[in-house]
Amino acid sequence: MVGVWPLPIHHVEVRLMQSHGTTPNIAAQAIKSTTRHGFLVALGWVAQRLNLVEILNRHLRIKQKTYAHTPVDKVVEALVAILGNCRYMKDLNFDPEPLVADPAVAQAWGQERFAHFSTVCATFSKLTEENVQQLSDALAEIQAPLLQQEVAAVAGPDRSGMVIVDIDLTGQKVRGETRQYTGTDFGYIQGKLARGYQIAAAFLSGKQQRFAIDGLLKSGKANSRSGACLLELIPRIEARIGRPLRRVEWVEACLAQQKARVRQLYQQLQTVSGKGSARRKQKLQREFQEEVQHLREVNQRLRQYRQENRTNPAPLRIVLRADSAFGTPEVIQRLLELGYEFTIKSYSGSNPAYKRLFDAVPAEGWVEVEKNRFASEAVTVPGPTLLAPYPVRLVAMRRWDADGREVRSVILTTLQPEELTTTEVVKLYHGRQTIEAGFQEWKGTFHFGTPRMRKYEANAAFTQLVLFAFNLVRWAWRFLSTNSPKLAEAGSRLLVRVAARCRATIRCLGDTLRLVFSRGTPLAGAEITLNRATPYPYALLTPRMSSCSRET
Numbered sequence: 001m002v003g004v005w006p007l008p009i010h011h012v013e014v015r016l017m018q019s020h021g022t023t024p025n026i027a028a029q030a031i032k033s034t035t036r037h038g039f040l041v042a043l044g045w046v047a048q049r050l051n052l053v054e055i056l057n058r059h060l061r062i063k064q065k066t067y068a069h070t071p072v073d074k075v076v077e078a079l080v081a082i083l084g085n086c087r088y089m090k091d092l093n094f095d096p097e098p099l100v101a102d103p104a105v106a107q108a109w110g111q112e113r114f115a116h117f118s119t120v121c122a123t124f125s126k127l128t129e130e131n132v133q134q135l136s137d138a139l140a141e142i143q144a145p146l147l148q149q150e151v152a153a154v155a156g157p158d159r160s161g162m163v164i165v166d167i168d169l170t171g172q173k174v175r176g177e178t179r180q181y182t183g184t185d186f187g188y189i190q191g192k193l194a195r196g197y198q199i200a201a202a203f204l205s206g207k208q209q210r211f212a213i214d215g216l217l218k219s220g221k222a223n224s225r226s227g228a229c230l231l232e233l234i235p236r237i238e239a240r241i242g243r244p245l246r247r248v249e250w251v252e253a254c255l256a257q258q259k260a261r262v263r264q265l266y267q268q269l270q271t272v273s274g275k276g277s278a279r280r281k282q283k284l285q286r287e288f289q290e291e292v293q294h295l296r297e298v299n300q301r302l303r304q305y306r307q308e309n310r311t312n313p314a315p316l317r318i319v320l321r322a323d324s325a326f327g328t329p330e331v332i333q334r335l336l337e338l339g340y341e342f343t344i345k346s347y348s349g350s351n352p353a354y355k356r357l358f359d360a361v362p363a364e365g366w367v368e369v370e371k372n373r374f375a376s377e378a379v380t381v382p383g384p385t386l387l388a389p390y391p392v393r394l395v396a397m398r399r400w401d402a403d404g405r406e407v408r409s410v411i412l413t414t415l416q417p418e419e420l421t422t423t424e425v426v427k428l429y430h431g432r433q434t435i436e437a438g439f440q441e442w443k444g445t446f447h448f449g450t451p452r453m454r455k456y457e458a459n460a461a462f463t464q465l466v467l468f469a470f471n472l473v474r475w476a477w478r479f480l481s482t483n484s485p486k487l488a489e490a491g492s493r494l495l496v497r498v499a500a501r502c503r504a505t506i507r508c509l510g511d512t513l514r515l516v517f518s519r520g521t522p523l524a525g526a527e528i529t530l531n532r533a534t535p536y537p538y539a540l541l542t543p544r545m546s547s548c549s550r551e552t
Helices: 010-019 024-028 038-049 052-059 071-083 103-108 117-125 129-155 228-241 248-271 277-310 329-338 352-360 422-430 433-445 456-478 492-497
Strands: 031-035 162-173 185-189 192-205 210-219 317-322 341-347 367-370 373-376 393-400 406-413 504-509 512-517 527-531
Touching (some): 038 103, 038 456, 038 504, 038 527, 071 456, 129 192, 129 456, 162 185, 162 228, 162 433, 192 228, 192 433, 192 456, 210 228, 210 433, 210 456, 228 329, 248 277, 248 329, 277 329, 317 422, 329 341, 373 422, 433 456, 433 492, 456 492
Parallel strands (some): 162 317, 317 341
Antiparallel strands (some): 031 504, 162 192, 185 192, 192 210, 373 393, 504 512
């Protein structure tokens, strides 16, 4: 029987006995069933509290006939497979303890039983680019209240606190017959030239946890150095957590500088003469046309920024962290216009010319910020070329590898010395290793190191589902309670690899649902409780998910 809460068939008999006037104490009996995937049942209850199926039904319009299962049912089943430690889609049926053979899990997620894995794959093969966007919009609607609570906790009552967002790329190598994977291309993936995809993702650093904001599946040749990936993510970040005030006054200054440059070129065009003037005039004409086009673009953006500021009553202070591949002048210019603060590596410092600048700084000019790592603001390296001057800080860093090789880099930041010292700027930047840990969790816990399907749109949809699964295992504890410290402090790896594969007994008594893990399992005796009648406050803090990573 499909319903809001799992209700196996033998439970109907209890209710029939109650309706025929049997002894009153039967009403107090607990409805009982069993499962081999305990934590997946708990996550199903949480998903129904979040109205997952209802919102997906409202957004998704997949062109496929419905027989025993709707297309949305199969999208939900794919999400359960991700959360249930299924490495391949066929594991839904052929795992030693297959999910499709566990009706309690299906009922917890609002279905009578799960479909065969082949029909799930058939549904994903029908997905279009529009369907992927519909799925993204639906999952964004589900997560909006939870993300907003995280943002509010970080920003504070006056919304002046730093909301830190990390942006980076991670690669997915394809396996087998690589040409069968649509949308893939050759690129540097995991440090090697290979065919595959790149995923551009944005993570929010919450009070205790990191959360995935959004992600985009790109071809393997997508290069962060162009800045296109970062700028493409900005509207999606703003749609989910909010946006800062645009720097209208600074853009006006940029516009004035641009107008002066156009006037200068125009005057040069009018006065060019002499030998070779035709060639010089042709070159000036091209520059003039480019600057005029640039002037129009800045003017158009300025009008848009003014309108956006008028419709932004509660602006945020968002600080972006990214590595040197994103630190191009074009990206810096646009981020400054959009009102963002940032801590980004402007370049790697490998240019031999910069070595002389680094070496010119006296020893007392370097501050040891971490073990074997030094920083200084006395290095006169050139900053990015912007349309108008802006007060940015350049913090030089140097360290030595185990083989004695010197590694140099420069951090570009808008955070001023009265707010953060040199040491604090470096530590803030190195905090971006959380996104590296997030990528490791995707690939290690959710088996997302390689694509699940062969069609680009199907893999783009899986990307959205993995992002949601990443957050769901963290948010689950806002709705659930447990008597087990091991569970309460567990990382996502234990929850997905162990708790979601343990046998458990399900008891439903009134509005209280209890999940008790069985003897002989790693979580024997642990209980999870959910009261479906109690409104759970979103502001509850989630337990810290432990995840090991190393800085790259």
